[in-house]
Amino acid sequence: MTTSESTGSAKPAPKDPWDLPDVSSLVVGVLGGTGDQGRGLARRLAEAGQKVIIGSRAADRARTAAEELGNGVEGADNAECARRSDVVIVAVPWDGHAATLEAVREELSGKLVVDCVNPLGFDKKGAYALKPEEGSAAEQAAALLPDSRVTAAFHHLSAVLLLDPDIEKIETDVLVLGEVRADCELVQALASRIPGMRGVFGGRLRNAHQVESLVANLISVNRRYKAHAGVRLTDI
């Protein structure tokens, strides 16, 4: 009995990074759920069996969009969407990001927030990265929502593919960033419910800026190759 396993002093075996929690009972809210990205995500998550509530400033707009999506999707104003959800995806345009989060700060208290906003500027040369004062959209969310658990994910998905009814699988990885492993794993599990997608841990929030702004490069790729490019990581 001299092996390290028997002494009690050995390190525990590392946790399998692909062993993710069951998230099927969580309610997912989508702020900005009437935009293309928000509706696309809501649609795919609802099709995968998740209970989804889309939020908008105007509850009736959200309800109309929800009816079109079907699969049990509900619509509500942003505050109700946040209050009734366990996980809240933030899919608003960058220029409404801070104001939207400040308006529902109370309702997001204690919630798992998933920021998927890409701060970009556009000119005649195409798209380029904007650098938020806080470092990234996700870090801005973390600064504005000190009582929430903030992560970042779903940056590189094409709204066109998400909304195309003829596409059953979206072969791509979803990089999930955050400070707390258990929170990231919930979001990874959520992403992995959508056929073709894998939720992959992608680092801490301080490394969110480059993930958010890589969308500017994907826009260049799409233009050159007439595609809807996504990202897969190799060797994992």
Added chain:
Amino acid sequence: MTTSESTGSAKPAPKDPWDLPDVSSLVVGVLGGTGDQGRGLARRLAEAGQKVIIGSRAADRARTAAEELGNGVEGADNAECARRSDVVIVAVPWDGHAATLEAVREELSGKLVVDCVNPLGFDKKGAYALKPEEGSAAEQAAALLPDSRVTAAFHHLSAVLLLDPDIEKIETDVLVLGEVRADCELVQALASRIPGMRGVFGGRLRNAHQVESLVANLISVNRRYKAHAGVRLTDI
């Protein structure tokens, strides 16, 4: 005879983005060619049939490394490496980047320069992006080398995989950034010579920062998944 093809006024068909030039006769220099990344790239390009010269501040160090690599690789000091090459890959550490380029500015005049430097900082929480004053390492190179044709590529390759003699194919995409399409296509063609790799256009130099600093995220991925992660783009 009323179709647009026959009128002579129609736009030319868009160029196939996968139709890349023949680069087999170009001499490739690697500044910082004695480091892991530089030796790895030199090795793979030479194995693919490219004439490669690795450069170092000390010519004898470069010659020793070149002999170990075989496949006709030569070693020289940085100035001779730059002078004798058509395409010059810059694979030096970030903290020697500006000084190395300034020292060989004359020799790099007119050359196609490929910057593959990732400006990163490290602390006990891991790696994080450094933001060069010029925006990125590639933009610093462009500012320091006004008479060269500066591109950026080869950021996400694992030196471990590049140097592993048991690995024949490296399944990954190489994002190539630059301002001039013909220059990017030469670099894309060069990357595509290495088995498993595709050279893909990834945008203008102003969008290089996020490509360079994505390596911080890949380091987090590698740690979590015990891997040597690379990037593939989907749908192209």
